[in-house]
Amino acid sequence: MAQVEDEALRPRSHREAFTDAIGNFAGTLCFVLAQFALFVGWVLVNAGVVPSVSPFDPFPYPLLSAINSLEAVLLTAFVLIKQNRMSMVADRRDHLDLQVNLLTERETTRIIQMLERVSAHLGIEQHYDADSREMGQHIEVEHLVDELDRRMADPKS
Numbered sequence: 001m002a003q004v005e006d007e008a009l010r011p012r013s014h015r016e017a018f019t020d021a022i023g024n025f026a027g028t029l030c031f032v033l034a035q036f037a038l039f040v041g042w043v044l045v046n047a048g049v050v051p052s053v054s055p056f057d058p059f060p061y062p063l064l065s066a067i068n069s070l071e072a073v074l075l076t077a078f079v080l081i082k083q084n085r086m087s088m089v090a091d092r093r094d095h096l097d098l099q100v101n102l103l104t105e106r107e108t109t110r111i112i113q114m115l116e117r118v119s120a121h122l123g124i125e126q127h128y129d130a131d132s133r134e135m136g137q138h139i140e141v142e143h144l145v146d147e148l149d150r151r152m153a154d155p156k157s
Contacts, residue, residue, distance in 0.1 A: 023082030112136045
């Protein structure tokens with residue numbers, strides 16, 4: 001399982017590695033501190049506080065606003081790309097989980113049926129209730145899907 005998970009999370013191309021790296025960095029405290037330092041430095045330089053650098057973007061800092069807006073758009077795109085990739089990995093994991101659950105259900109049903117046959121062969125008296133009988137019955141996945149669709153359509157049931 002760990003190998004399957006590692007394979008799914010491993011970037012498949014340079015583009016994906018690049019977008020993942022940006023998405024990972026944008027969500028860190030280091031990024032926030034770097035942004036804060038950059039903005040403070042920009043304001044100090046353009047307020048004329050730093051004598052060795054002449055101001056180039058006077059108040060209200062239109063260039064800083066434009067750069068900040070562009071950065072916000074690009075960061076949003078990178079984060080959405082990363083989320084889409086994570087969603088695909090989660091969907092794959094959910095599909096695998098469903099397959100394992102279906103196999104487990106089938107095997108469990110067969111084990112219960114086998115135990116019933118062994119008990120009957122050995123003459124062991126069985127006391128069945130509704131749940132016990134239901135657990136020994138094979139359930140078609142289509143019936144589960146139909147029941148789920150019906151319940152989602154009518155939340156009162």
